[in-house]
Amino acid sequence: MIKKAVIPAAGFGTRFLPVTKSQPKEMLPVIDKPVIQYVVEEAVESGITDILMIIGKGKRSIEEHFDRNYELENELAIKNKEEQLQEVRKITGLANIHFVWQKELNGLGDAISYAKHHVGREPFAVLLGDTIIKSEQPLLKNLASIFERYGDSVVALEEVDPAIVSRYGVIGGDEIEKDLYAINQLIEKPKADEAPSNLVFAGRYIFAPEIFDCIDQTPPGINNEIQLTDAMRLLQKTNKLYGHRFSGKRFDIGNKLDFIKTNIVLGLEREDMNGDLKQFILNLAKEIS
Numbered sequence: 001m002i003k004k005a006v007i008p009a010a011g012f013g014t015r016f017l018p019v020t021k022s023q024p025k026e027m028l029p030v031i032d033k034p035v036i037q038y039v040v041e042e043a044v045e046s047g048i049t050d051i052l053m054i055i056g057k058g059k060r061s062i063e064e065h066f067d068r069n070y071e072l073e074n075e076l077a078i079k080n081k082e083e084q085l086q087e088v089r090k091i092t093g094l095a096n097i098h099f100v101w102q103k104e105l106n107g108l109g110d111a112i113s114y115a116k117h118h119v120g121r122e123p124f125a126v127l128l129g130d131t132i133i134k135s136e137q138p139l140l141k142n143l144a145s146i147f148e149r150y151g152d153s154v155v156a157l158e159e160v161d162p163a164i165v166s167r168y169g170v171i172g173g174d175e176i177e178k179d180l181y182a183i184n185q186l187i188e189k190p191k192a193d194e195a196p197s198n199l200v201f202a203g204r205y206i207f208a209p210e211i212f213d214c215i216d217q218t219p220p221g222i223n224n225e226i227q228l229t230d231a232m233r234l235l236q237k238t239n240k241l242y243g244h245r246f247s248g249k250r251f252d253i254g255n256k257l258d259f260i261k262t263n264i265v266l267g268l269e270r271e272d273m274n275g276d277l278k279q280f281i282l283n284l285a286k287e288i289s
């Protein structure tokens with residue numbers, strides 16, 4: 001069973017400036033919860049009990065969100081706001097959550113390397129702190145069950161429009177069973193005509209601990225950062241690496257348009273607002289069409 005997860009959340013979020021100047025993108029609200037709480041909930045629903053968050057300068061509000069706030073709890077208790085009290089308490093009880101600072105922002109591979117001592121020599125999950133997944137089953141749970149069956153690293157893949165593959169890490173491989181690929185090529189941000197497929201990394205991974213050795217051996221790549229994709233290419237030379245194409249939707253909150261879409265899509269799922277929101281969207285659609 002995979003019990004430990006790492007959530008990198010130290011990045012600058014430059015695509016979402018100016019709001020990310022003083023506020024982590026991982027703390028932006030989707031309806032009424034910060035993005036990173038959705039990520040933690042997916043991990044917990046997938047069996048994770050121990051989470052290490054990689055944070056950095058300007059990211060203290062993430063720590064505060066997952067820590068207890070006794071004053072607020074007292075206030076809610078005195079005012080008999082039981083529902084809100086439970087909501088607030090639930091956050092701290094989700095999992096054992098720890099924090100470590102990434103000293104310099106040297107990329108995703110570098111961020112994950114900070115988890116080496118915490119994780120030790122056991123398989124572990126990685127969930128990007130700025131990515132919400134909407135799927136029937138928690139996506140990480142699917143990955144965990146593939147890991148149990150095949151015993152090697154497995155990553156989530158999303159099928160995207162071939163015209164936009166150059167924004168992502170892309171794989172090439174053989175489909176060995178429905179929606180499961182044995183990966184044999186990994187390229188970070190390829191040109192559209194050089195991409196081996198339109199299957200891209202979707203921000204959820206389960207790694208064998210050897211990934212740490214591979215990160216250590218990975219030189220800086222694109223943008224002079226230690227790229228996780230480059231470390232995975234090394235891993236794939238000695239270990240098997242699988243890719244699971246999931247059916248669902250990935251929302252990258254670091255991207256302004258995705259952020260707006262996420263609020264609408266998840267808002268439509270919320271019983272307390274879906275009626276009004278749907279009506280608003282229908283009226284708006286009439287107005288703009």
Ligand code: UTP
Nearest residue numbers: 008009010011012013014015105107111129130
């Ligand atoms: P992104 O590449 O989307 O993050 O990383 P970024 O660098 O903050 O974004 P832009 O391009 O400047 O807008 C995906 C996840 O990995 C974390 C980010 O915080 C995000 O949750 N990350 C990225 C780190 O923890 N450290 C890094 O050095 C880079």
